[in-house]
Amino acid sequence: MVNREFRITDGKTMWIAVLLFASLWTAIQPVHGEEQLPEEAELQFELPEPFFGGTPLDGWFPNLEEFTYKERPPFKAPVGTAIVSRQKPVSSSASPLRGKLEQVVDGKKGYEPENVLELPEGLQWTQVDLQEEFEVYAILLWHNFRGIHIYFDVIGQASNDPEFKKDVTEFYNNDIDNTSHLGAGKDKEYLERNYGRLFDLKGIKARYIRFYGNGNTNTSTNQVVEIEVWGKKSDN
Amino acid sequence: MTKFPVFHVATLALILLVAAVLRFYDLGYRPMHGDEANQAMKTSVLLAKGEYAYDPFEHHGPTLYYLTLPILWIAGAHNAAEMTEPMIRLVPAFFGLGLVLLSWLIVSPIDRRAGLWAALLTAVSHGLVYYSRYYVQEISFVFFAAGLLWCGHHYLSSRRIGWALGAGLCLGLLHATKETSVLVVFAMVAALACVVAWEKFVARRAIALTLNWRHLGAGLGLALAISVLFFSSFFTHWRGPLDSLLTYTTYLNRAEGHGSSALHDQPWYYYISLLAWTYREAGPKWSEGLILGLGLIGVLWGLWGPNRTDQTDRTDRDGAIVDCGAAFPRFLALYTLFLVVGFSLIPYKTPWNLLIFLHPLCLLAGLGAQCLTGLQRAVWVRFLFGVLILAATAQLAGQAWRGSFTYGADVRNPYVYAHTSSAIRRLTERVTDLAAVHPRGDQIHINVFRFDGDYWPLPWYLRRYPNVGYWPNFPESPDADVILTSPEIAGALQPRLKDEYQVEMNGLRPGVLMPTFIRKELWDAFMAKRSGPAETAP
Numbered sequence: 088m089v090n091r092e093f094r095i096t097d098g099k100t101m102w103i104a105v106l107l108f109a110s111l112w113t114a115i116q117p118v119h120g121e122e123q124l125p126e127e128a129e130l131q132f133e134l135p136e137p138f139f140g141g142t143p144l145d146g147w148f149p150n151l152e153e154f155t156y157k158e159r160p161p162f163k164a165p166v167g168t169a170i171v172s173r174q175k176p177v178s179s180s181a182s183p184l185r186g187k188l189e190q191v192v193d194g195k196k197g198y199e200p201e202n203v204l205e206l207p208e209g210l211q212w213t214q215v216d217l218q219e220e221f222e223v224y225a226i227l228l229w230h231n232f233r234g235i236h237i238y239f240d241v242i243g244q245a246s247n248d249p250e251f252k253k254d255v256t257e258f259y260n261n262d263i264d265n266t267s268h269l270g271a272g273k274d275k276e277y278l279e280r281n282y283g284r285l286f287d288l289k290g291i292k293a294r295y296i297r298f299y300g301n302g303n304t305n306t307s308t309n310q311v312v313e314i315e316v317w318g319k320k321s322d323n
Numbered sequence: 324m325t326k327f328p329v330f331h332v333a334t335l336a337l338i339l340l341v342a343a344v345l346r347f348y349d350l351g352y353r354p355m356h357g358d359e360a361n362q363a364m365k366t367s368v369l370l371a372k373g374e375y376a377y378d379p380f381e382h383h384g385p386t387l388y389y390l391t392l393p394i395l396w397i398a399g400a401h402n403a404a405e406m407t408e409p410m411i412r413l414v415p416a417f418f419g420l421g422l423v424l425l426s427w428l429i430v431s432p433i434d435r436r437a438g439l440w441a442a443l444l445t446a447v448s449h450g451l452v453y454y455s456r457y458y459v460q461e462i463s464f465v466f467f468a469a470g471l472l473w474c475g476h477h478y479l480s481s482r483r484i485g486w487a488l489g490a491g492l493c494l495g496l497l498h499a500t501k502e503t504s505v506l507v508v509f510a511m512v513a514a515l516a517c518v519v520a521w522e523k524f525v526a527r528r529a530i531a532l533t534l535n536w537r538h539l540g541a542g543l544g545l546a547l548a549i550s551v552l553f554f555s556s557f558f559t560h561w562r563g564p565l566d567s568l569l570t571y572t573t574y575l576n577r578a579e580g581h582g583s584s585a586l587h588d589q590p591w592y593y594y595i596s597l598l599a600w601t602y603r604e605a606g607p608k609w610s611e612g613l614i615l616g617l618g619l620i621g622v623l624w625g626l627w628g629p630n631r632t633d634q635t636d637r638t639d640r641d642g643a644i645v646d647c648g649a650a651f652p653r654f655l656a657l658y659t660l661f662l663v664v665g666f667s668l669i670p671y672k673t674p675w676n677l678l679i680f681l682h683p684l685c686l687l688a689g690l691g692a693q694c695l696t697g698l699q700r701a702v703w704v705r706f707l708f709g710v711l712i713l714a715a716t717a718q719l720a721g722q723a724w725r726g727s728f729t730y731g732a733d734v735r736n737p738y739v740y741a742h743t744s745s746a747i748r749r750l751t752e753r754v755t756d757l758a759a760v761h762p763r764g765d766q767i768h769i770n771v772f773r774f775d776g777d778y779w780p781l782p783w784y785l786r787r788y789p790n791v792g793y794w795p796n797f798p799e800s801p802d803a804d805v806i807l808t809s810p811e812i813a814g815a816l817q818p819r820l821k822d823e824y825q826v827e828m829n830g831l832r833p834g835v836l837m838p839t840f841i842r843k844e845l846w847d848a849f850m851a852k853r854s855g856p857a858e859t860a861p
Binding site: 147148149150151184185200205207208234235237239263264265271276302303304305306307308 | 602606607729732733734744745746748749753810813814825826827828829830833834836838849850853
């Protein structure tokens with residue numbers, strides 16, 4: 088049996104060790120020109136009271152987000168991210184049947200009747216003008232969550248074009264059958280609850296936020312309670 | 324020679340035009356309620372096969388089905404697939420329009436202007452408009468009750484056999500329409516007895532109610548003949564007339580709120596609150612307070628007012644009054660009060676049940692409106708009241724319009740009760756689109772798994788497709804091109820399916836979801852036909 092003694096002075100072993108160390112060192116260094124990730128903090132979302140009524144949905148469906156009563160996991164965004172939609176101008180594709188457009192950004196998110204903006208039936212949109220470009224990190228959308236509601240053809244878009252004709256970023260689309268003719272989406276439908284629906288926009292730069300909708304399981308009209316945009320001033 | 328009342332006739336014509344627009348415009352717009360669908364499918368069997376048998380446990384009388392046939396024949400429909408919502412809803416719409424004319428006919432003898440007010444309020448009442456566009460028995464039931472009122476009043480005023488036969492015809496049709504006819508007849512008889520007693524003991528004058536047995540026999544005989552004709556399915560189902568009596572054991576249980584009927588139990592003030600003020604969730608506020616308020620004035624005037632009449636009391640040789648014209652407003656007030664109290668005391672309540680007293684309330688409201696606009700001395704006061712009531716009436720008409728269209732199937736509408744969600748359109752369009760890409764078209768195989776039987780109005784909406792199965796439990800092979808189910812059993816269904824499916828969520832009623840499984844290859848074929856982005860989005 089041959090006893091091979093390991094020596095640090097062994098040339099081959101030493102070169103392997105040097106190469107290994109160098110690769111590890113390179114791997115942990117930032118690429119030239121890339122900045123350090125900004126420090127992040129958890130966003131403190133203010134939630135309305137839940138609505139207790141209706142039968143909780145039983146069962147699992149592939150095209151429906153699993154309903155949960157659990158709290159939402161913390162959502163982090165760069166320090167300084169705040170609500171940038173409050174009291175900003177709101178427009179819509181049709182005159183409201185009920186409520187005023189400004190309700191969508193007034194911070195009142197409860198299921199109470201006076202908080203609901205209602206648009207006519209069919210595909211409609213509601214749009215918030217942030218009045219300047221922001222890095223958008225999160226958007227919370229509340230439809231009417233009084234009872235069981237699943238809203239159809241929910242499409243979320245961000246853009247710097249108020250007409251949404253160019254440079255449109257679609258961050259959500261659950262119109263799987265392309266009823267809207269805006270392109271078929273791959274996102275799932277979801278049950279409304281007091282937590283709202285959180286969209287992670289990962290710092291998309293945009294001035295305008297638009298949400299489409301096309302009725303729900305209860306009625307063919309469209310109801311929006313609140314659109315809450317969280318962002319930071321864009322450096323541009 | 325009396326001058327032709329041009330203004331009066333023109334006003335009535337205008338009221339009828341408003342009533343017609345509210346009742347006939349876009350009759351197919353609102354999705355079908357489960358009850359409407361149920362009635363429609365029974366009518367379709369009668370149309371296609373000539374089969375009908377009265378069911379004493381569910382459903383109501385036969386008149387609705389038989390009276391729909393002429394419209395379907397004229398429209399050229401031969402079966403369910405060829406029937407449409409507007410075709411069948413024409414029946415209640417015509418009765419609803421007829422009710423406006425009847426309002427004028429009933430109240431005009433008391434006061435001509437009050438007759439116009441009554442017709443106008445009937446024309447724009449949200450409840451009466453809503454159910455005039457609704458394929459159930461209710462509005463025809465109210466029409467026959469009003470017809471009985473009109474003919475009965477004229478008979479007691481004139482003692483002519485023609486009016487007795489008219490009253491008999493209405494009574495027979497009333498009985499053959501809905502089981503609650505007994506309550507209506509009871510309220511009429513009780514009100515008549517009270518009026519006679521009132522005249523005798525309070526007004527100190529006697530009304531002669533000498534019975535003409537020949538007229539009574541003719542009227543009741545015709546009523547019986549009409550009832551038997553319909554309940555026996557035109558002499559083909561002889562158990563029907565017997566069942567029309569035995570059914571009251573079922574209805575007594577239902578009225579007391581036994582079994583599943585307890586679902587419909589409501590407090591005594593339910594009907595009044597529904598009329599006075601309804602505000603549910605976000606949306607419009609609803610009120611027929613104008614009719615309630617004016618109706619209350621009409622009741623007070625009917626009970627204690629001067630009972631002005633265009634007719635002079637006719638007396639017999641003994642000095643007893645034989646013409647009840649003067650006492651008619653009092654009768655109307657008592658009849659309405661008895662109906663309100665009676666129906667409010669019954670625990671079982673549904674919104675459409677209030678129509679039977681909402682209509683006489685409109686008649687009294689016509690009298691109330693005339694009290695405010697016709698009995699004031701100062702012209703400017705009359706004018707002011709007239710303008711105010713007309714403005715409130717316009718608001719009522721707007722309410723009726725919103726209630727029939729924008730909020731026609733919306734839970735916020737006081738008359739929407741366990742109604743199919745307007746989201747049903749999405750489902751029916753989907754099935755139509757899927758059938759269009761299916762190799763066998765309308766032969767598409769659809770399975771419905773809702774074991775509690777809660778699937779109406781699907782049979783109506785899927786009437787074009789012969790291969791639809793409504794299952795009480797899972798068959799050995801539950802696979803189909805399209806499967807409609809409920810969230811509660813979807814979990815048990817999924818492991819039993821062999822094929823691959825696209826699943827989407829649809830709504831049957833608010834809060835009642837209907838998971839829809841679409842066979843994957845059919846879904847892919849459907850999506851392949853769908854166009855991409857287009858300039859059609861708003």
